[in-house]
Amino acid sequence: MEFPNHHRQIVEDLMAGKFILPTERTFEVLNENEEFYTQFFKASFNYDLKFSQDYIYMVSDESNEMLSRDICIFIALLSYELDRDGKNFLERIQYSEFEVEEIENYFTNSSYIDLILSTKQLKDAENRRNFINTLNRRNIIEKVGDNRFVFTSAHKFFMSFAADIVKFENVSE
Amino acid sequence: MKAEPRTILRFLLEYFDIITDLYDTQSQEGVITFEVLNQITEKHGFDIKIQLLEYKILSNVKENFEIRTVYYDLIEFILSEFKPMLPETIEKYHVSIAELFRKIREHIHGDKVILNQRINELSNEIRSFYEMVEKNTISLLNETRELKANVKKVDYREKIIRASRWIDEYIIPLNKILDINHSASIANKLYDVSEFSNKYRLNFDDENTRVNFEKLYFQLIQVNDNLLHQSKILTNELLPLIERIRTESIILTGWITYLKNPYKQKSPRILKRKEITVYSPSTFFNAAELFEQFKNDEVIYFEEEENEAEKWIFDKEHYTQKLKENLPVDNFFKWCNNTLKEDYKKVEIEKFFALTSLAFDADLQLEYTAKPEYEKIKINDLTLTVPKIKINQHGIS
Known part of the structure; x- marks a missing residue:
């Protein structure tokens, strides 16, 4: 065959x-x-x-709930912090490189610090670094150096999930 | 009007700040109340209420005031602060342009004076139409850019609503008006007018009318170019920009909702990885080997193999006694072989050698010829060549 x-x-x-x-x-x-x-x-x-x-x-029928949730939290927080910082978060995520240090700044100074601390894979710098490697293995980001990465087009999967939250909310309303 | 035009213009210039404040109030509130009018004039330290009414800049509306349309439009134009107009408002030009054009076409050979008047009015309508489109595009662009910068800190949900409203109620209908390929669009109608005027600017018996058609034709060339430009702004710049604001706001609102309690929300389904190496043919054996080494670590034990030869212990005393009983023995090695054959069905070589060790017993008196005589003894499959040794007695007997 x-x-x-x-x-x-x-x-x-x-x-x-x-x-x-x-x-x-x-x-x-x-x-x-x-x-x-x-x-x-x-x-x-x-x-x-x-x-x-x-x-x-x-x-699969059986989903990796924990990883999926942590990815959503990661992208949601990044989007929120970029917007708060006056950046066009969609454009930045779609077209720009990120430095791990920049991510660290956003996460350590985030007002969502309680949520970050309660999320095992995001709670500290070392875990976050490992988490970035996980994202890389799943092709959600592409590492362009030890400390730099870009988001791949797979990030749109999570963005459309976020958009659906609003759509379904409106439908249920 | 009592006042001189220059006086009014000077007045507008001198008190422009007050007039701008009044304009802002009317833009936001719809009318200017008596109290607000007092507050504004007092703020600037000039009581100009009488002149405002006298120069017909303000008019009374019941107990309130409003800026007359001609001044309102002037200030709006000067400040470039247009409010987006609903395309329905612009659509009215479709009716007026189409009607004038129909009459011009039907009465092309009618009264020249009326014909020229209609051509001029058509020209005015087209100018007004274009100005309105231009104002609308500018105002939509300004509003969109302001929303993008979000200077007024508009809530994300409000942003979605505004962006959606502008797209659905303003931009898409306006684009339809400007779409020359759409048979019912104003742009399409203008194209017909342009073709018609092009024909008659060259071929009409009245020169004055020819000139008017010529003016109309060149006006339309310019207007078409400008409309195309406006249409490009709408489709290439404004629509993507506003669409992006809407998408961004929807996504961000979704994320903020999600972050309120991610543990209660359903997350998108992604594959749960299983450690399967699909293609390795030795996967099963590798895995079995891996697991077995842990599994057997505790339970495995080695059982020593039974060794019959070792288990057999040479009873030297017994065989020495037997040898003594058989003395004299003419051929020692042959005796060993026969003795073992008597005791065991099968004679192992180890037993044979063990028994031959009796020959080293110091008490035995061995006898052998000076020139050794050899003979062969077969033990199982093995044939040994051994010397002939005679034993006569054991010890001193």
Whole structure:
């Protein structure tokens, strides 16, 4: 049986919980073989493959709630602090590099300090550094040096989640 | 009007600060109350209420006042502080332009005076229409930029509402008015007027009318260019900017709601990683080996193999006695072999060698020829070549 190009890479990345990005060659292969891969992961692992123009990712019935929540808290706090600092947070997150030191400044001086301290992966500088590595492994950010990183287009997954909160709130109202 | 025009203009210049304050009040409140009028004039130290009424800058509305439209528009224009107008207001030009154009077309060979009058009025309507569009674009841009900078610290939810309102109620309808490809748009109507005037500016029997059509035609070229420019501002600058404000505000409002209690909110579903190396063929064995080494660490024990040869202990005393009983023995090695065969079904070489060690007993008297005689003894599969040794007696007997 013949498999599409980069099949092994695709399976390994998706099984590792990575977001596949348009900049990767596997993104195109996945799009070209959407039906095959959707069925492949469903039949093999009962996982659902989700496609969008900015990322492709996989979800299972059992979600990594804790990591997902911590990522949301991280991006939410960063967005809030950037806005409070007079920055266009969407533009900054989408187009600019961040220094770990800058993140540290925002987190240590945040008015949400209680929430930060109660979130295990974000509570101190060392944990935050590890957390940034986790984001890197999941392709949510891309490290461009030891202390610098950029957000990938996968950040839009979390931004659209935030937008949905307002939409659903309005619907329920 | 009693006053001289220059006097009024000088008055406007001299008391411009008071007039600006009155303009602001009317813009915000709709009217200027008597109390507010007093407060403003007192603040600046000039009681000019009488002149304001005399020069017809203010007019009475019941017990309140308002700035007359002509002055209001003038100040608005000077300050470039236009309020966005609903496109419905602009849409009225569609009716007036279309109506004038219809009459010009239908009565093109009618009364020249009326025709020229209609051409001039059409020109005025087009000018007014364009000015209104321009004012609206400027005002929307100003409002949007102000909202973006958020100088007034507008709440995020209010930002969403305002941005949505401007997009849905102002920009999109205004864009429709300016869309030349839309058959019902004013821009499309102006295109028809332009083609018509182009035809008659070159081919009409009355020169005066030709000149008027020519003026109208060139006015329309300019207006079309300007409308295109306004349309570009709306679609390329204003719409993305305002859309971005709306998106940003929605997302930030969502995050703030989320941060209120992230533990009560559902988070987006992401894959829970399982440590499976899908492709390694030795995954199972590697894992089994890994787990077994911990599993067996406590329970495993080594059982020593049973060694029959070691278990067999040579009973020297017994065999020495047996040898004594069999004395004299002509062939010692043969005797060893036969003795063992009697005791055991199978003779192991170890037993044989153990028994031959009796030959070293100092009490035995060995006898062998000077020239050794050899013979072969077969022990299982092994054939040994051994010397012939004779034992006559044990000890001094």
